[in-house]
Amino acid sequence: MSRSLHRIVLVLAAGVLGLALAACGSEQESSTPSQGAATTVSENPSASVVGGPKPASPTTSVADDHAGHTECGTTKGPDGALRIIVLEGALDCATAEQVATHYGPKIATGQPQQVSGWDCGPSETAGILAACSKDDQEFGLAP
Known part of the structure; x- marks a missing residue:
C-alpha cells in the first residue's frame, strides 16, 4: 500500500471511531440536562395558580x-x-x-x-x- 493511501485509511478509521464515541457520549449527556430541568421546575414551589370560574354542571x-x-x-x-x-x-x-x-x-x-x-x-x-x-x-x- 502506498503511503498516501495508508494515511487516508487511518484518517477514515479515526473519523469513524470519533463518530462512534460521540454518539455514545451524547446519549449519556442527554439525560443530564433533563434532570437539571426537572430540578429547576421543582425549585419554584411558590408559583401561583390562577383558578377560573367553575362551569355549571x-x-x-x-x-x-x-x-x-x-x-x-x-x-x-x-x-x-x-x-x-x-x-x-x-x-x-x-x-x-x-x-x-x-x-x-x-x-x-x-x-x-x-x-x-x-x-x-x-x-x-x-x-x-x-x-x-x-x-x-x-x-x-x-x-
Missing part, C-alpha cells in the same frame, strides 16, 4: 328545568346512565323503566324508534336527550 340545569316532574331512576344509554323523567300524563315508573331499558341503547342511532307501542326518538326539549310518547303520556331520558 349540565345535570344541575336539567334538574332545574324539570324540577316538578317525577324521576323514575336510571337506564343505560349509549354513553352511560340516563335519568328517566316523566314529562306528561299519569305514567307509572315501571312502564317508563321497561320502555327506557329497551330504547336506551338505541338512542345512538338518532332515528325515531317504535318500542312496545311507544314512539321514541330525539327530543327538542332542552336538557332531554330523547323522549318516548304514547297517547297523552311522555317520558324523557336525560344525562
Whole structure:
C-alpha cells in the first residue's frame, strides 16, 4: 500500500471511531440536562395558580328545568346512565323503566324508534336527550 493511501485509511478509521464515541457520549449527556430541568421546575414551589370560574354542571340545569316532574331512576344509554323523567300524563315508573331499558341503547342511532307501542326518538326539549310518547303520556331520558 502506498503511503498516501495508508494515511487516508487511518484518517477514515479515526473519523469513524470519533463518530462512534460521540454518539455514545451524547446519549449519556442527554439525560443530564433533563434532570437539571426537572430540578429547576421543582425549585419554584411558590408559583401561583390562577383558578377560573367553575362551569355549571349540565345535570344541575336539567334538574332545574324539570324540577316538578317525577324521576323514575336510571337506564343505560349509549354513553352511560340516563335519568328517566316523566314529562306528561299519569305514567307509572315501571312502564317508563321497561320502555327506557329497551330504547336506551338505541338512542345512538338518532332515528325515531317504535318500542312496545311507544314512539321514541330525539327530543327538542332542552336538557332531554330523547323522549318516548304514547297517547297523552311522555317520558324523557336525560344525562
